[in-house]
Amino acid sequence: MGGIRDGYPKLLPLLAGLLFAGLLAGCGPDAGEASRRHEPSQVLADNQAHLTSSINRYGPSVRIRSKTPWRIAFLMKNFAWASPYWRRTHEGAESGSKEMGTFVRVLGVDRFAIEQQIKQVDALIAEGRTDGIIIAPLDSNRLSPVVEKAVASGIPVLVYDTPLNADHILTFVGFDNFGAGRLLGRWMVEQLGGKGNLLILEGPPGNQNALDRRNGMIAGLSEGDINVLSMGTANWQRHQAEAITAEWLQRFQQVDAIMAADDVMALGAADAIAKAGRHNILVTGFDANADALLAIRTGRLHATIAQAPKQQARRAVQLMVRHLQSGVLFPPALLYDSIHLITSENVADYQ
Structure with missing residues (x-):
């Protein structure tokens, strides 16, 4: 059965096999890249199908005209x-x-x-x-x-x-942060082929939206055999996320993905990854800000959630x-x- 594991990744003494694989690969993608999905995402396809089939899921579609300039x-x-x-x-x-x-x-x-x-x-x-x-x-x-x-x-x-x-x-009008986090977690499990080493950048401690997103991510990740190396709060701040990620990259030799509770922190993680010269690390955000969408187009980020x-x-x-x-x-x-x-x-x- 799959599940989230805490701790450090195990090193496999397969140097001969890795050398042989490297010779075969030449200048192509590394072993981690080769193991990832390149075909269309089924998780994404299911999500889009659900949106298409959902009609008026959020209140009436009628337009309202106020009788009084409240x-x-x-x-x-x-x-x-x-x-x-x-x-x-x-x-x-x-x-x-x-x-x-x-x-x-x-x-x-x-x-x-x-x-x-x-x-x-x-x-x-x-x-x-x-x-x-x-x-x-x-x-x-x-x-x-x-x-x-x-x-x-x-x-x-x-x-x-x-x-x-x-x-x-x-009433309270808000976003289903837990459901969105779970969707991102499921997508990540799919992209990593069911297993991998992952880090999570959280929002401010005690912030309900941040907690819901993190808990949703963990719920989605539990569908695979994911090793959560560490979690840390960057308080929705890009520079804090970059500093935390830089420390993580020095501490952990094998990192497959970083999930951030918003786009700002995700971009900070991407900054640290670029400066460290590390490659093949998936990074996800949350909010679908314009700079995050551009980062997805250029490959610095890999997924986000449109919060509308x-x-x-x-x-x-x-x-x-x-x-x-x-x-x-x-x-x-x-x-x-x-x-x-x-x-x-x-x-x-x-x-």
């Missing part, structure tokens, strides 16, 4: 100019605003500025001019009191992107408008589960 505040985790993901979120919120005839005020904060986000919510409550709040909380616990304060003051709150441990929120922030943000605005217009209530969570796996086979469709 004033909605959309609080993001970062500024649009500072993050490709939040730039696309901003675009989705604005497109939803124009389409539905309502007013959406998009607010960003400095990276990890939890207190700044708390003050934003307090300011909206004090102003008394906001009909609804959509918030992507920087912390799943520390934002809870101020969000509950907003709800108590009569402002409905919809939580976006990251779960929040708060009572009486309208524009569609999710538009949907969040739509739900808030529906609630403000008719008082309709929603399930506690509405996960966006149209998971798009992107590899060199289909990356051109997403650029």
Whole structure:
């Protein structure tokens, strides 16, 4: 039976066989490259077939036009100019605003500025001019009191992107991070032929999205005989991911793949691999940012997940408008589960 193993890879004393294989290969791919799949991915094909057969998996397809120019505040985790993901979120919120005839005020904060986000919510409550709040909380616990304060003051709150441990929120709109991580893990098992040595770059400790992605990856990898050499957090930072990967590459002689919980860290891993002169290491990310898609085209990265922030943000605005217009209530969570796996086979469709 397959499964994830922890520890160092075993060295096989087959020097004569390796020398013979090298002579046969000449200048061709090395042994690891030769063992990898080059035919079309069945995991990718199954994923695309699932997307094609799924109809209206995420809410109604009807367009909504607001009867009142509601004033909605959309609080993001970062500024649009500072993050490709939040730039696309901003675009989705604005497109939803124009389409539905309502007013959406998009607010960003400095990276990890939890207190700044708390003050934003307090300011909206004090102003008394906001009909609804959509918030992507920087912390799943520390934002809870101020969000509950907003709800108590009569402002409905919809939580976006990251779960929040708060009572009486309208709903949570997010992505199926666990399912997406599992899909990436299954793809990796396929690409490695069922076995290999792998490293995982995680997001910030305690971040629910990061945990779900990592746990999903591990679930997918468990379908093969994968040796997870180490896991480390790079806090969504490229330079931290590069430093961690550089240390890993010095410590481990045989590395077949590195899976990162977002594209930024994946690119940091690719930077370290290039500087170390190592080859034949698969690298996956998450988010489908433009620079990651280009890196897949050039072979620096090998797979990512399209998280569809524009569609999710538009949907969040739509739900808030529906609630403000008719008082309709929603399930506690509405996960966006149209998971798009992107590899060199289909990356051109997403650029």
